[in-house]
Amino acid sequence: MKGNLAGPAAELRITNLVKRFGGSAMAANAFVAVDNISLTVPAGSFFAMLGPSGCGKTTTLRMVAGLEQPTSGEILLNGNDITHLKPYNRPVNTVFQSYALFPHLTVFENVAFGLRRKNEQNISKRVDAMLELVQLDGYGARRPAQLSGGQQQRVALARALINAPQVLLLDEPLGALDLKLRRQMQLELKRIQSEVSTTFVHVTHDQEEAMTMADTIAVMRHGRVEQLASPIDLYERPATAFVANFLGKSNLLEGRVTGTAGAMLLVETHGVALRLPAANRPAAAAELYVGVRPEKLHMTGTGAPVPAGHNALEATVTDSSFMGVSTQYVVRTAWQQELTVFAQNMGVDGMRARGTAVQLHWDPQHTFAVPRTGSPLETEAEL
Amino acid sequence: MSPVPPRRGLLSGTAWMPYALLLPGLLWLGLFFVTPILTLLSTSLQEGSISTGYRFTWRFANYTNAFSDYQAQFGRSILYAGLATLLALVICYPLAYFIAFRAGRYKNLMLLIVVAPFFTSFLIRTLSWKIILADSGWVVGMFQTLGLLPPGGRLLATSFAVVAGITYNFLPFMTLPLYTSLERLDASLIEAAGDLYAGPVTAFFKVTFPLSMPGVVAGTLLTFIPAAGDYINVRFLGTPSQSMLGNVIDSRFLAVLDYPTAAALSITLMFTILVLVGLYVRRAGTEDLV
Ligand SMILES: Nc1ncnc2c1ncn2[C@@H]1O[C@H](COP(=O)(O)OP(=O)(O)O)[C@@H](O)[C@H]1O
Ligand SMILES: [Mg+2]
Numbered sequence A: 001m002k003g004n005l006a007g008p009a010a011e012l013r014i015t016n017l018v019k020r021f022g023g024s025a026m027a028a029n030a031f032v033a034v035d036n037i038s039l040t041v042p043a044g045s046f047f048a049m050l051g052p053s054g055c056g057k058t059t060t061l062r063m064v065a066g067l068e069q070p071t072s073g074e075i076l077l078n079g080n081d082i083t084h085l086k087p088y089n090r091p092v093n094t095v096f097q098s099y100a101l102f103p104h105l106t107v108f109e110n111v112a113f114g115l116r117r118k119n120e121q122n123i124s125k126r127v128d129a130m131l132e133l134v135q136l137d138g139y140g141a142r143r144p145a146q147l148s149g150g151q152q153q154r155v156a157l158a159r160a161l162i163n164a165p166q167v168l169l170l171d172e173p174l175g176a177l178d179l180k181l182r183r184q185m186q187l188e189l190k191r192i193q194s195e196v197s198t199t200f201v202h203v204t205h206d207q208e209e210a211m212t213m214a215d216t217i218a219v220m221r222h223g224r225v226e227q228l229a230s231p232i233d234l235y236e237r238p239a240t241a242f243v244a245n246f247l248g249k250s251n252l253l254e255g256r257v258t259g260t261a262g263a264m265l266l267v268e269t270h271g272v273a274l275r276l277p278a279a280n281r282p283a284a285a286a287e288l289y290v291g292v293r294p295e296k297l298h299m300t301g302t303g304a305p306v307p308a309g310h311n312a313l314e315a316t317v318t319d320s321s322f323m324g325v326s327t328q329y330v331v332r333t334a335w336q337q338e339l340t341v342f343a344q345n346m347g348v349d350g351m352r353a354r355g356t357a358v359q360l361h362w363d364p365q366h367t368f369a370v371p372r373t374g375s376p377l378e379t380e381a382e383l
Numbered sequence B: 001m002s003p004v005p006p007r008r009g010l011l012s013g014t015a016w017m018p019y020a021l022l023l024p025g026l027l028w029l030g031l032f033f034v035t036p037i038l039t040l041l042s043t044s045l046q047e048g049s050i051s052t053g054y055r056f057t058w059r060f061a062n063y064t065n066a067f068s069d070y071q072a073q074f075g076r077s078i079l080y081a082g083l084a085t086l087l088a089l090v091i092c093y094p095l096a097y098f099i100a101f102r103a104g105r106y107k108n109l110m111l112l113i114v115v116a117p118f119f120t121s122f123l124i125r126t127l128s129w130k131i132i133l134a135d136s137g138w139v140v141g142m143f144q145t146l147g148l149l150p151p152g153g154r155l156l157a158t159s160f161a162v163v164a165g166i167t168y169n170f171l172p173f174m175t176l177p178l179y180t181s182l183e184r185l186d187a188s189l190i191e192a193a194g195d196l197y198a199g200p201v202t203a204f205f206k207v208t209f210p211l212s213m214p215g216v217v218a219g220t221l222l223t224f225i226p227a228a229g230d231y232i233n234v235r236f237l238g239t240p241s242q243s244m245l246g247n248v249i250d251s252r253f254l255a256v257l258d259y260p261t262a263a264a265l266s267i268t269l270m271f272t273i274l275v276l277v278g279l280y281v282r283r284a285g286t287e288d289l290v
Helices: A057-065 A107-117 A123-133 A149-161 A179-196 A207-213 A231-236 A241-246 A376-382 B017-043 B061-069 B071-101 B104-119 B122-132 B138-145 B159-183 B187-195 B200-211 B213-228 B232-237 B245-256 B259-284
Strands: A012-021 A031-041 A046-050 A072-077 A092-095 A167-171 A199-204 A216-221 A224-229 A251-261 A264-269 A272-277 A287-292 A298-301 A311-322 A326-333 A338-344 A357-362 A368-371 B046-049 B053-056
Touching: A012 A057, A031 A057, A031 A216, A031 A224, A046 A057, A046 A207, A057 A092, A057 A167, A057 A199, A092 A149, A092 B187, A107 A123, A107 A149, A123 A149, A123 A179, A149 A167, A149 A179, A179 A199, A179 A207, A199 A207, A207 A231, A216 A231, A216 A241, A224 A231, A224 A241, A241 A251, A241 A287, A241 A368, A251 A272, A264 A287, A272 A311, A311 A338, B017 B259, B046 B259, B061 B071, B061 B259, B071 B104, B071 B159, B071 B213, B071 B245, B071 B259, B104 B159, B122 B159, B122 B232, B159 B213, B159 B232, B187 B200, B200 B213, B213 B259, B232 B245, B245 B259
Parallel strands: A046 A199, A046 A216, A092 A167, A167 A199
Antiparallel strands: A012 A031, A012 A072, A216 A224, A251 A264, A251 A287, A264 A272, A287 A368, A298 A357, A311 A326, A311 A357, A326 A338, B046 B053
């Protein structure tokens, strides 16, 4: 079946895309929804645009679909400029956030809609095959109103996919589903994507969804791309404090570069010397945030031996919550900063009581650094 | 789907309460709808004259006579009402579309303008058309200049004037339901049609228009039904040779005092409209849309 249902996947390239709303392009009251975005989505990849509500994801997607005209910039599909093509002339299809199924047409006619417009052959056979792909065989005669939310979602997907788009755009397609169904549909979407091997551009504000599904994620904020990387790179080496906090939890320590030792960068934070790979240094600036993920921290009693070369800190437990597979501790450093530690439940030592003095240590390789712009709390408040 | 439990209002709790709430409406309908209809039915089967008095004799001949005598008026009622309905639809659809999708912050103002004619009486509005279409008026002058009317030709006292008058009088009844159904239409459906390779024209005929069918049906009914019984427009803008069934009923009841014929004509018109409406609604298939 592979390749039968979709056309050749295309590479999508966006360059210097800008969208202003309200007033003329130059007006001071104009609101910049998309602020100079450039990115490339490789052909056949599952690409996610991730960011908090209002960061310009939908607007970007709508410009690719042709439903919104960019203020400036270019959109290329396999090198062809489609910036000013009408939506009905673009080999791109959209799964709308609210599904936008035609209520007066049956499921079959909804799915057949695009093929009929293009006067294509074998409509009946192709619609049936598509309904089977989304596991809705037998539902063709129903009206959208007679389907559950999850089924409507599948119809919306089938209706877009059957046109063999070179790029499929999905705007928070799972946003209206409950958590359990959402997890199930994530796997389903992933399966369908590998089956049709079309380029998927998936918009979401759910970081877990983006992490589990996408090959590449663009993290967006205030109409800009904050970082574009694979899920692993985003998690292990976030480029900004915002990304570090938006994807999972991070402990960020104010640091100051004091020198280098071979491939390692030496940083001092509140009188404690820390080391991290020099390759992780974000900019030439001496001031930065040193970051480490809560699950990378090892917690031991004070005075216990620290593995050679590990970074180490002293702290006091202020809170703990047992979560079964792990325990989440909040500890306070000597400079009164609260850090989070996930301790895996290995069943060796019991819970550490509140007020216990502890030592934290971690592998320098698990240390990242981000530029010190604004406070990390500010970006946390945004979430 | 699980059955929805009945809604519990403030006055619920007793089984008879809903029926009690229906009572005022039922009384009203009984008094002012059922009684007159029954009276009308019985009148239509009476015989006699105003001087000798009328007696109920099951005289069905009233119907056959009335129909054969006033066939032409009957036909004109349906024809003029149908034409006016069609014209009103063609005029009001773009207007309602514009107000629903393009008027922006002028939406309410435009709706106000649509219903503004209601602030003056039906009679006054129809009379002013008499002035607009007068032989010495600018409309006739322009039509003559453009060669649409021969020199000395008239608009007043023609079928054109009557249909124009009816069309005009019912424009708000057509516009408002159309506006309501277009306003409710989810704009993302039109975007979805565009995304699925429908150009603007195809998107209109495949998505926008079918979804506005409830408005089309409501608007055409609200126009056609009263228009078929109208007699004011003919009286002011037409002549006896344009007269509609409404004019005959009017003169039989109030001038000739031939009650049985008038009643038979009323019942016939009512029945015809009911059948036409029934066929139309069935064909338009609006029950699928909601
Ligand atoms: N048609 C519009 N007119 C004015 N502002 C808009 C319009 N569409 C979107 N915006 C604004 O642009 C910003 C980005 O919106 P959107 O792309 O929908 O964000 P997201 O999908 O990431 O939640 C928001 O602040 C929103 O209010
Ligand atoms: Mg959005």
